Amino acid sequence: MSYDADASPTNWPDRRLARRIVIVGGVAGGASCAARLRRLDESVAIAIFDRGPYVAFANCGLPYYVGDVIADEHTLLVASPEMFRERFNIEVHTNTDVIGIDRAVHTIVVRDLRTGNSRTERYDALVLSPGAAPIRPQLPGVDLPGVFAVRNIPDSRRIRSWIADRCASTAVVVGGGFIGLEMVENLIHRGLSLTVLEKRPQVMPPLDPEVAVPLTEHLIAKGVRLHLGDGLARIDEGADGRLIVVAESGASFPADLVILAIGVRPETELAMAAGLPIGSRGGIVVDAQMRTSDPRIWAVGDVVEVADVVTGQETVLPLAGPANRQGRVAAESIAGRTTQFRGIQATAVVGVLGLTVASTGASEKGLRRAGVTSFEKVYLHPGHHAGYYPGARPIHLKLLFSVPDGRILGAQAIGLEGVEKRIDVIATAIQFRGTVHDLAEAELCYAPQFGAAKDPVNVAGMLAENVLNGDMPVADWLALDRTDALLLDVREPDEFADGHVPNAINLPLSQLRDRYAELPTDREIWTCCSVGQRAYFATRFLMQRGYRSRNLSGGYTTYRAFSAVGRKP
Ligand code: FAD
Numbered sequence: 001m002s003y004d005a006d007a008s009p010t011n012w013p014d015r016r017l018a019r020r021i022v023i024v025g026g027v028a029g030g031a032s033c034a035a036r037l038r039r040l041d042e043s044v045a046i047a048i049f050d051r052g053p054y055v056a057f058a059n060c061g062l063p064y065y066v067g068d069v070i071a072d073e074h075t076l077l078v079a080s081p082e083m084f085r086e087r088f089n090i091e092v093h094t095n096t097d098v099i100g101i102d103r104a105v106h107t108i109v110v111r112d113l114r115t116g117n118s119r120t121e122r123y124d125a126l127v128l129s130p131g132a133a134p135i136r137p138q139l140p141g142v143d144l145p146g147v148f149a150v151r152n153i154p155d156s157r158r159i160r161s162w163i164a165d166r167c168a169s170t171a172v173v174v175g176g177g178f179i180g181l182e183m184v185e186n187l188i189h190r191g192l193s194l195t196v197l198e199k200r201p202q203v204m205p206p207l208d209p210e211v212a213v214p215l216t217e218h219l220i221a222k223g224v225r226l227h228l229g230d231g232l233a234r235i236d237e238g239a240d241g242r243l244i245v246v247a248e249s250g251a252s253f254p255a256d257l258v259i260l261a262i263g264v265r266p267e268t269e270l271a272m273a274a275g276l277p278i279g280s281r282g283g284i285v286v287d288a289q290m291r292t293s294d295p296r297i298w299a300v301g302d303v304v305e306v307a308d309v310v311t312g313q314e315t316v317l318p319l320a321g322p323a324n325r326q327g328r329v330a331a332e333s334i335a336g337r338t339t340q341f342r343g344i345q346a347t348a349v350v351g352v353l354g355l356t357v358a359s360t361g362a363s364e365k366g367l368r369r370a371g372v373t374s375f376e377k378v379y380l381h382p383g384h385h386a387g388y389y390p391g392a393r394p395i396h397l398k399l400l401f402s403v404p405d406g407r408i409l410g411a412q413a414i415g416l417e418g419v420e421k422r423i424d425v426i427a428t429a430i431q432f433r434g435t436v437h438d439l440a441e442a443e444l445c446y447a448p449q450f451g452a453a454k455d456p457v458n459v460a461g462m463l464a465e466n467v468l469n470g471d472m473p474v475a476d477w478l479a480l481d482r483t484d485a486l487l488l489d490v491r492e493p494d495e496f497a498d499g500h501v502p503n504a505i506n507l508p509l510s511q512l513r514d515r516y517a518e519l520p521t522d523r524e525i526w527t528c529c530s531v532g533q534r535a536y537f538a539t540r541f542l543m544q545r546g547y548r549s550r551n552l553s554g555g556y557t558t559y560r561a562f563s564a565v566g567r568k569p
Contacts, residue, residue: 067186
């Protein structure tokens, strides 16, 4: 075999002649686009520009670096500029800010942040993956030393140093969402005591409020001080040099450091200045191949808005999975393939001090915001594996599905074990536009320590099927205070005595067959038990005896969650 000297890896492609693909932002979306493109096309020249000192670093690992769970900073570096060059023949320009795009002549203006010098670079295709910047509200004190946001490795390094130098012992995290709670976990791991200030009345705002209750209780049990329903007003510097976080209500919280985690904003400045359309959700508008309105420019990751597969509405979603997949789609498009991005469904998970919180698809409030009304929901609280095997832990799961076709719309789950596995299964079913019947039929792993012969996913599907086919009509918890239905608690008297839904009467399932004639026939009967199962049995019995009956899905466990968030059923 002979080799053409001109085709040697060092001088092919000839950078002066090759089609040049320029990528702005070299982390999740940008790096995956670059690497995929090289795998598809050896002939193009590829250049990545990033204003930061690193590319392809693991932003998702940053909180754990702060927490010292990841002790070695280098492990956050998934790939280096040298690796890009040697393995993929990709140029990487770090510490280089892209400050302008001239679409007419297909050039970008870049500024070397070390020298301050600017220059132009040509492109044949341009990919924008600049991500999203942490929101820093224009409030007094947010720029004080000791107030941090977490976006990159230098941010995390600064937080680590601050904690060490000041022997920090208290922190306030502003924002109780994903990144905020990951920071809570990690700062607790560092031995700090924590306060969370959150403007919404719940932690983890993407969840429906009643679903978030076990998380709230868990955080409080772990010693986290939660101050919910109150926004940040300002941050003062105390006389002792400590910070004082002041809430809109006037409540104040001293702290050695403050983490701002109130959300992110797509970095669209470059695109806007270049005249690329920005959508109603604040992200760059792209088609299914991640191409902007300019046929030479693609955009991916946190900076774009894309269709939500459940609601069909455009949305921005700052998550690593979509950014990586979109980077790949853009690469395929640039390489001439027709691959399309399917849309996002907001599958997400977070670990908080031993608890796992995961969700996929739409929440109930998201559906209502989107104007969707023809849906139903079931709540269940099964063990994460067979109850007879030691150590089963409850999973609190809410499944939303459309009526009457049973299409799965979303699911949220919280628990200590096995949570993300169930949400991943449901997420996959949503990808395939699956129905609750698919969940009921799903054949999933089972051995006693892993699951159950009827896995929680199957049970969720079966419950939903029962709702759809009329075997188990469900009552709406939120209609409890305006119904004239008889509330029938079918638990045993001792359970009933420990707490029950107001105005409920107690007739245990174990006595129902003998005593059902005591129940009125002219009122609907809403059955309740601990988690919904005995109430389901009671509902089935009563319906077959000619009663109109509904199940209060999720039972008293779900009632307690609604009560805790003040949504008075
Ligand atoms: P980024 O990965 O943010 O990369 C953008 C890059 O572009 C940055 O390096 C930036 O410096 C650079 N840049 C911006 N503008 C310019 C410019 N004009 N010139 C040059 N360079 C520029 N997602 C999950 O799914 N799971 C998680 O557990 C998770 N945890 C996270 C934890 C933290 C602390 C953070 C910050 C994010 C986390 N995410 C997580 C979100 C995830 O990291 C992002 O969704 C993903 O990185 C977005 O990829 P991207 O390519 O759009 O942007």
